Amino acid sequence: MRDIFRLSLTLVVVAIISASLLTGVYSVTDPIIRERQEKDYFQALEEFFPAIDQFETREIEGDRFDLVYDQAGEKLGVMATVGTQGYDGKISYNLAVDYDGEIIGIRIISHSETPGIGDVITTDNFQEQFIGKGFDDPIRDGEDVDSISGATLSTGAMIDGIRRTITQIGEDILGRERKAFDPTEIVDGIYQGSVEGTHGPLTVEVEIADGIIKRVDVIEHNETEAYFVDAYPEIPEKIVEEQEVYVDTQTGGTLSAERIVAAVEKALEGGPVDKDDGGESNE
DSSP states (O other): OOOHHHHHHHHHHHHHHHOOOOOOOOHHHHHHHHHHHHOOOOOHHHOOOTTTEEEEEETTTEEEEEEEOTSSEEEEHHHHHHHHOSSSSSEEEEEEETSSSSSEEEEEEEEEOOTGGGGGGGGHHTTTTTTTTTSSSOOBBBTOOOTTTHHHHHHHHHHHHHHHHHHHIIISSSSSOOOOOOOGGOOOOOEEEEEOOOSSEOOOOOOEETTEEEEEEEEEOOSHHHHHHHHHHHHHHHHHHHHSOOOOSSSSHHHHHHHHHHHHHHHHOOOOOTTTTOOOOOO
């Protein structure tokens, strides 16, 4: 019994000493890491906005947006510090957008994607697809930009995240307005559209009757169920209630919510399907 007590006491002492050492190391290294991160951030600002003189920081729902000005006080653009859920964890990145609402640069701050596969998001070949894309571009996988075969989840997450971020910059920072959706301009019928989801296609069916969106159904999905239940049926209900495709997608399953909206948008860009003949979805 005495030996067990002595061993237990020894383990407690070792644990206390280890915790103290870790705390001491953290207190020394943390300021150095933060200083380095700030230095890298300022270098990125100067790289994307060579004429920068000052910037104004705004925070929206925990994300950072720096509105950049030149020496004359003219707005040069915005750099966002945001994150999106990747395959192996959170991807943190900067997105630089000029005052015309066009992407001029991307910088990955941190990620835990699979080396040699998911880390393709850090390459020039992937990132250059976005340069010049603007607030009015859908930035849709397979049309405006492409996910990378073998790394679909990582690159798809970045595509979704960048689309969400540039929309937020356009609307909340630059004061741009997206063209309103008018269901009365769409021919009555049943429409189908698909987008690439987390583990495969997400397909919706939309019914338009008498110039009104009657229903939106997700007829196929491969999303993570825990997140998908937060987006569905909330997003379809919003679309029908507001008679608007571009509804607020801030839910517990934001990525799934955005994909539902993108699939509805894609569906309504095509013609109605012929239910008797099976038709073809707009993919």
